[in-house]
Amino acid sequence: MNAELEGQVAIVTGGASGIGAATVALLAEAGARVVAADLQEARGGPGRFVPHDVTDEAAWRRLLDDVLDREGRLDILVNNAGISGRMGSIESTDVALWQKVQAVNSEGVFLGCQTAIEGMKKTGPGKPAAGGSIVNVSSIAGLQAGNGAIAYSASKGAVRLLTKSVALYCAEKKYAIRCNSVHPGGVDTPIFDNLWQMVGREPGKAFLDARHPIGHMAEPRELAEVILFLASGRSSFVTGAEFVADGGMTTGLMRRPPLGAS
C-alpha cells in the first residue's frame, strides 16, 4: 500500500457516489482514514460513512465534532457534494431551483471551508503549526458560462472565487491551509442518470464523449487522482489554483479532422 497519507484524516462530502466514492477509495489507498459524508448511505467502500447534509450548518458542527472525537484530527476536506439541478435558462429557472442549487453547490462549500479551517487550525499536519488541504470540486461550468444551466453554472463560478478567497485568507493568517478548486469536464457518474433516462445512456454518452477533444468522458478515478494530488503534500506550493481536468474541452476550438492534416 502507498502510505503517502498515513496518519491523516480526510472528509469527502458526497462520498457515496461518483467522484466522491472514487476519492474516498483513493485517499484510503494512500493511507488516510476517510469519512464519507453524504445524504445517501455509502455502502461497501473503505470510508466510514457519516450521514450529512452540506446545506445544514448544524450538521457541519456535528460532523466536525464527530471527526475530532473519533479520529482526533482533520487534515483534508474534499467539498465534492453537488447536484446538477434541472437545466434552465435565465427565463425558465424559478427562484426555488436557483436557491436549491446555490445551497448545495455553493453555500455547502462555504460552510465546509469554515468548518475545515476551524478543525485544521487545531489539529492538522505538522501540529503545533497546524494546517491542511481543502479541495473544492467546481466544474468547467464554473469557468465558462452555458445558457442552459444558469443555476449550476453560477454556483460553480462562486466555488472558483470562494476557493481563491479562502486560499488568500489562510495564507495571510499563516494557517498553512491550502485551498484549491478542481474543474472536471464530463465524468461518467450517476449525476447523468436523469439525462440517460431522457435520451438513453448510449447515445447520450456518445454525444458527450465526442465533445471532449481527448475522445471520451472521464472515469471518476481520473478525477480522484487530481484530488489526491491537491490533497497531499505533493502540491505543497499550490494554493488558490484552479485545476482543470476536462480532456481538453475548455482548451480551445478543435477542428475535426484538423484542416490540412494528412
Ligand SMILES: NC(=O)c1ccc[n+]([C@@H]2O[C@H](COP(=O)([O-])OP(=O)(O)OC[C@H]3O[C@@H](n4cnc5c(N)ncnc54)[C@H](O)[C@@H]3O)[C@@H](O)[C@H]2O)c1
Ligand atoms: N460528473 C460530472 O460530469 C461532473 C462534472 C463537473 C463537476 N462535477 C461535480 O462533481 C461533484 C460530484 O459529482 P458526481 O458526478 O460524482 O455526482 P454524483 O451524483 O454521482 O454524486 C454526488 C453525491 O453528492 C451527494 N449529495 C447531494 N446533495 C448533498 C447534500 N446536500 N449533502 C451531502 N451530500 C449530497 C449525493 O447524495 C451523491 O452521493 C459535484 O459537485 C458535481 O457538480 C461533476
